[in-house]
Amino acid sequence: MKITAPAYYKSFKCIAGKCKHSCCIDWEIDIDEGTIEKYKKVKGTMGERLRNSICCQDGTYSFILSDNERCPFLNSDNLCDIYIELGEENLCQICTDHPRFRNYFSDRTEVGIGLCCEAAGKIILSDTTGFYEIILSDDGKKEALSEDEKYIIDLRNNLILIIQNNRNNIEHGINLILDYADIIYRDKTISEWADILKGFEILDSNWKKYLEQIKELENKNTQLPEIGFNREFANLISYFLYRHLPDSRDYSDLMARICFAVLGYKIIKSLCISNILKKGKCEFEDLVEFSRMYSSEIEYSQENTNSIINIYQNEIFSSF
Numbered sequence: 451m452k453i454t455a456p457a458y459y460k461s462f463k464c465i466a467g468k469c470k471h472s473c474c475i476d477w478e479i480d481i482d483e484g485t486i487e488k489y490k491k492v493k494g495t496m497g498e499r500l501r502n503s504i505c506c507q508d509g510t511y512s513f514i515l516s517d518n519e520r521c522p523f524l525n526s527d528n529l530c531d532i533y534i535e536l537g538e539e540n541l542c543q544i545c546t547d548h549p550r551f552r553n554y555f556s557d558r559t560e561v562g563i564g565l566c567c568e569a570a571g572k573i574i575l576s577d578t579t580g581f582y583e584i585i586l587s588d589d590g591k592k593e594a595l596s597e598d599e600k601y602i603i604d605l606r607n608n609l610i611l612i613i614q615n616n617r618n619n620i621e622h623g624i625n626l627i628l629d630y631a632d633i634i635y636r637d638k639t640i641s642e643w644a645d646i647l648k649g650f651e652i653l654d655s656n657w658k659k660y661l662e663q664i665k666e667l668e669n670k671n672t673q674l675p676e677i678g679f680n681r682e683f684a685n686l687i688s689y690f691l692y693r694h695l696p697d698s699r700d701y702s703d704l705m706a707r708i709c710f711a712v713l714g715y716k717i718i719k720s721l722c723i724s725n726i727l728k729k730g731k732c733e734f735e736d737l738v739e740f741s742r743m744y745s746s747e748i749e750y751s752q753e754n755t756n757s758i759i760n761i762y763q764n765e766i767f768s769s770f
């Protein structure tokens with residue numbers, strides 16, 4: 451069994467107190483049973499604090515967020531008191547892992563870092579390696595991939611190669627991807643998508659405002675500005691393909707996930723264009739922030755991701 455990751459994976463380091471959108475705010479944090487057992491044994495004031503700050507609902511333990519939706523152990527410097535007092539080894543599994551994700555195959559586990567973390571987003575978008583994978587470890591055992599797994603990995607590698615080779619013309623690269631996967635569909639307009647996304651559960655009220663702004667793009671009679679970021683957008687699409695294709699359950703789901711990857715690019719690009727029209731510029735930091743927001747509002751919600759995938763499955767396959 452191998453553990454593989456994008457080449458940039460090892461560059462990730464949490465920026466903790468410097469993070470503008472800490473993952474310890476606004477998110478429900480479930481605590482795994484192994485960690486709960488450890489916390490039950492902690493003595494003194496920290497032990498008492500732990501037991502007073504954890505609740506259990508339907509057998510699932512989680513931290514009781516404060517009124518302003520902060521983890522009760524996130525201190526005023528935005529640093530974690532559990533990390534400080536008990537050490538990294540006593541963080542629960544979710545806190546240890548975040549923003550890492552895993553894709554499981556018969557012969558390998560892939561790991562990656564998620565776009566909803568601003569530190570990870572900067573690394574993903576600015577990557578200059580062309581999105582290749584490295585082997586982090588290999589126990590030497592030779593498990594075999596199933597035919598379906600082989601198909602998904604080969605397809606995904608080829609799509610990533612296409613978009614990376616066409617990063618100087620992303621729109622052309624997207625057409626090549628869709629051709630390669632034999633996907634024919636009429637996508638909704640950005641305005642139609644903005645209306646759909648507005649109907650989803652929204653975490654940050656600014657997201658709704660941004661969706662309103664991209665809706666307005668359609669009414670502009672002027673030529674929309676060029677925004678550059680070719681490499682960054684190629685990396686963005688590669689990330690969505692890398693992360694989401696392995697979750698597909700069947701062929702139509704797989705095709706819909708390719709469209710989902712392209713949609714992420716279209717929405718984030720529209721946010722960048724809208725920023726230029728409003729503020730006269732869109733800098734790399736803005737791109738990272740729009741990507742982070744899209745990721746936490748859409749990609750990190752299983753429900754929202756599934757809703758979009760269902761829409762695409764209907765759109766692609768109803769045309770046959």
Ligand code: SF4
Binds near residue numbers: 465466471549566
């Ligand atoms: S979002 Fe990323 S950088 Fe910020 S606190 Fe969480 S892991 Fe660290």
